Each structure stands twice: as structure tokens, then as C-alpha cells.
Amino acid sequence: MIPYGRQHITQADIDAVKAVLDSDFLTQGPKIPEFEERVAAYCGARHGVAVNSATSALHIACLALGLGPGDVLWTTPITFVASANCALYCGARVDFVDIDPRTYNLCPQKLEDKLKIARRDGALPKVVVPVHLCGQPCDMRAIHALAREYGFRVIEDASHAIGARYHGEPVGNGRYSDITVFSFHPVKIITTGEGGMAVTNDAALAEEMALLRSHGITRDPSRMTHAADGPWYYQQVALGFNYRMTDIQAALGVSQMDRLDAYVAGRGALATRYDALLSDLPVVVPWQHPDGMSARHLYVIRLKLEALARTHAQVFDALKDQGIGVNLHYIPVHTQPYYQRMGFSPGMFPESEAYYREAITLPLFPTMTEEQRDLVVAALTRALDARR
Numbered sequence: 001m002i003p004y005g006r007q008h009i010t011q012a013d014i015d016a017v018k019a020v021l022d023s024d025f026l027t028q029g030p031k032i033p034e035f036e037e038r039v040a041a042y043c044g045a046r047h048g049v050a051v052n053s054a055t056s057a058l059h060i061a062c063l064a065l066g067l068g069p070g071d072v073l074w075t076t077p078i079t080f081v082a083s084a085n086c087a088l089y090c091g092a093r094v095d096f097v098d099i100d101p102r103t104y105n106l107c108p109q110k111l112e113d114k115l116k117i118a119r120r121d122g123a124l125p126k127v128v129v130p131v132h133l134c135g136q137p138c139d140m141r142a143i144h145a146l147a148r149e150y151g152f153r154v155i156e157d158a159s160h161a162i163g164a165r166y167h168g169e170p171v172g173n174g175r176y177s178d179i180t181v182f183s184f185h186p187v188k189i190i191t192t193g194e195g196g197m198a199v200t201n202d203a204a205l206a207e208e209m210a211l212l213r214s215h216g217i218t219r220d221p222s223r224m225t226h227a228a229d230g231p232w233y234y235q236q237v238a239l240g241f242n243y244r245m246t247d248i249q250a251a252l253g254v255s256q257m258d259r260l261d262a263y264v265a266g267r268g269a270l271a272t273r274y275d276a277l278l279s280d281l282p283v284v285v286p287w288q289h290p291d292g293m294s295a296r297h298l299y300v301i302r303l304k305l306e307a308l309a310r311t312h313a314q315v316f317d318a319l320k321d322q323g324i325g326v327n328l329h330y331i332p333v334h335t336q337p338y339y340q341r342m343g344f345s346p347g348m349f350p351e352s353e354a355y356y357r358e359a360i361t362l363p364l365f366p367t368m369t370e371e372q373r374d375l376v377v378a379a380l381t382r383a384l385d386a387r388r
């Protein structure tokens with residue numbers, strides 16, 4: 001089976017991890033700040049807060065921005081459930097904005113239309129979470145302009161997009177948002193096994209997130225409510241969590257950062273080749289907005305079902321039967337049973353639902369060989385051809 005995504009681990013990665021295992025600190029040691037500084041410097045952000053997953057990063061990012069009961073967070077239906085669940089963890093509500101049919105990212109025009117209605121109804125969102133789907137940056141200039149006009153905060157879910165660029169600058173530099181979140185799950189661009197990071201230019205937000213990552217406990221006298229009882233003293237000043245990353249993971253992350261640009265370039269070359277090889281097939285290849293450079297985390301095609309005698313599921317199955325590890329990113333979040341119980345129903349976000357009826361993620365990972373790529377193309381050609 002050719003998987004849809006796969007990590008790449010080198011001897012340098014293994015050596016870096018082993019060095020931590022031989023050291024004094026498996027967690028809360030020096031590799032965490034090193035990884036944070038490395039990622040923040042790469043992105044051009046001032047601060048990084050490493051955590052055990054992007055889900056945790058989204059949660060503490062929401063809390064740091066003050067999201068709570070009575071508030072609303074808006075995101076896109078075409079994302080992993082974590083982009084929406086983070087609001088529910090905070091006791092806030094979720095709503096969605098439909099996608100742009102070309103990029104599959106949250107549509108700024110639909111966002112503006114929905115904001116106008118929300119302002120009239122006194123129901124503006126506190127936080128909006130644009131997701132850089134497949135690694136392609138959202139229209140952040142438009143979203144940022146709306147954030148100023150309507151007074152909401154922005155968390156970029158860049159789980160797919162470390163290494164991507166927007167108007168020539170790295171995603172994560174915070175020019176158009178408050179906080180950006182990355183995931184280091186093994187299928188993502190770089191990995192720490194499990195792991196995530198929030199980057200920001202705001203020192204107070206970074207400090208708050210660092211506090212929430214570790215039980216809300218501080219040893220910083222300036223954050224304490226009264227003078228320390230003694231040199232052993234710490235204070236819990238908020239209800240935090242144990243969302244810490246280990247030094248073992250951070251060492252892997254630092255080592256993987258050495259190859260980030262090479263990974264993104266390799267993914268880009270593979271995607272461009274796919275575009276050419278699939279051009280005669282009844283599929284829509286991923287359109288790339290000229291303002292951005294995608295990290296190419298996922299290669300999603302849409303089937304031209306009107307030109308096919310097979311259903312979406314039949315094509316998907318035919319690919320699986322030929323050993324191609326296809327996937328579907330994503331089932332629209334608002335159609336999940338948990339969200340339907342909150343009042344969402346199919347039909348609410350038509351572009352997202354149309355995308356879902358046609359999308360298939362083909363395998364794409366930096367170590368994919370030309371032979372594997374050609375196998376995918378041949379298998380897809382067979383899977384689409386029902387008339388023969």
C-alpha cells in the first residue's frame with residue numbers, strides 16, 4: 001500500500017533523539033526552547049510555545065485570546081475537527097463559513113457577508129480560525145482587514161502549512177493574525193511523533209500560553225499574587241493543563257527543521273508533476289493562488305462526476321483495491337453527528353458539501369519515488385475508466 005502521507009526519519013534524527021535519551025532531561029530541558037526558537041525564527045515570529053499537539057495549541061491559543069462561554073468562534077467546515085473543537089473546550093460556541101470553490105479555504109467574501117448579518121444581530125465572533133488547507137495559505141490580507149473592521153481575533157490553523165509562504169513571506173510571521181498553530185503529527189510536513197506549536201509576536205499571549213501549557217503554574221514573582229513563601233515556591237494562577245512537549249520530541253523537531261525547505265520543495269515538485277500527468281483525466285487538480293506558495297501537505301483532486309460512470313465511493317474503492325492509500329480531507333465538520341446535535345445540518349454550507357462529494361487525497365510525501373507516483377497515476381486512470 002502506498003500511504004497518502006508518511007514521515008521521513010534520518011540517521012541524524014535518530015542521533016538527535018538518542019542524545020536526549022542519554023542526557024539529564026527527557027522533558028522540560030533545553031531542547032524545548034531550542035525548538036521554539038528555531039521554528040519562531042524560521043517563520044519570522046517573536047515567540048514559540050511548543051506543546052504536545054496542534055489540538056492543544058489551538059485550545060490554549062483560544063484561551064489566551066479570552067474565548068469563553070458566551071463567545072463564538074468561526075472556522076471552515078473543510079478542516080480536521082480540532083479547528084472547531086477548540087472553541088467547545090473553552091465553553092464557547094462554533095459556527096462555520098463556507099469555502100472558496102477554487103482554493104477550498106474559508107471564503108473571505110462569505111465571511112464578510114456573514115459578519116454583516118452578525119453585526120446586525122449583535123452576534124459577532126470573538127475568534128476566526130482560517131485553515132491553510134493542504135498547505136495553501138488563506139487570503140489573509142482580506143481576513144485581516146475584516147478582523148480590524150469587525151473586531152475579531154485570528155488564529156491561523158497552519159497544521160498543513162509550515163514552510164508555506166504568503167506574498168513571499170513565511171506563514172507564521174503574524175503579519176495578519178494573532179497566533180499561528182502548527183502540527184507535527186507524522187503525516188504533516190515535519191514531525192515530532194505527536195506535537196504542535198503556537199507562534200505569536202505578542203509577548204503577553206506567549207506568556208499566557210506557556211502558563212496554560214503547564215498547569216497554570218508560575219515561578220515568576222511578577223505573576224504571583226503575593227511574595228514567594230520561600231525559594232521552593234510556585235503559584236497556580238490559572239487553570240492550566242499538562243500539554244508539554246518532551247525534549248525527545250523537540251530534538252526530533254530541531255533535526256527535522258534542517259530539512260523543512262527540502263521537504264516543501266520535494267512536495268512541490270511532486271505536485272507539479274501530478275498536475276501534468278493528470279491533465280487529461282476527468283479530475284480537477286488543485287488550483288494554486290498566485291499570492292501564496294503552498295507547503296503541499298495534501299494533493300486533493302476533485303472528480304468530474306458528470307463525466308464518469310462511477311461514483312465517488314467506487315473510484316475511492318478502486319484505488320484502495322490497487323494498493324493506493326487514498327484518503328478524504330475532510331468530511332465537513334458541521335455534518336458530524338456531534339455537531340448535528342448542536343443544530344447543524346447538511347445543506348448549510350453547499351460549497352463544502354459539493355467539495356466533499358468529489359474530493360480524494362492522493363499519496364504525496366517527500367520520499368515518494370517516481371515509480372510510486374506513476375503507479376498512483378496508472379491506478380487512478382483505471383479507477384476512473386468505467387466505460388471500457
Ligand SMILES: *Cc1c(COP(=O)(O)O)cnc(C)c1O
Pocket residue numbers: 052053054055056079080082083131157159160182183184185194195196
Ligand atoms: C492535524 C490537524 C490538526 C490537529 O493536529 P494534532 O497535532 O494532531 O493535534 C488540527 N487542524 C488541522 C487542519 C490538522 O490537519
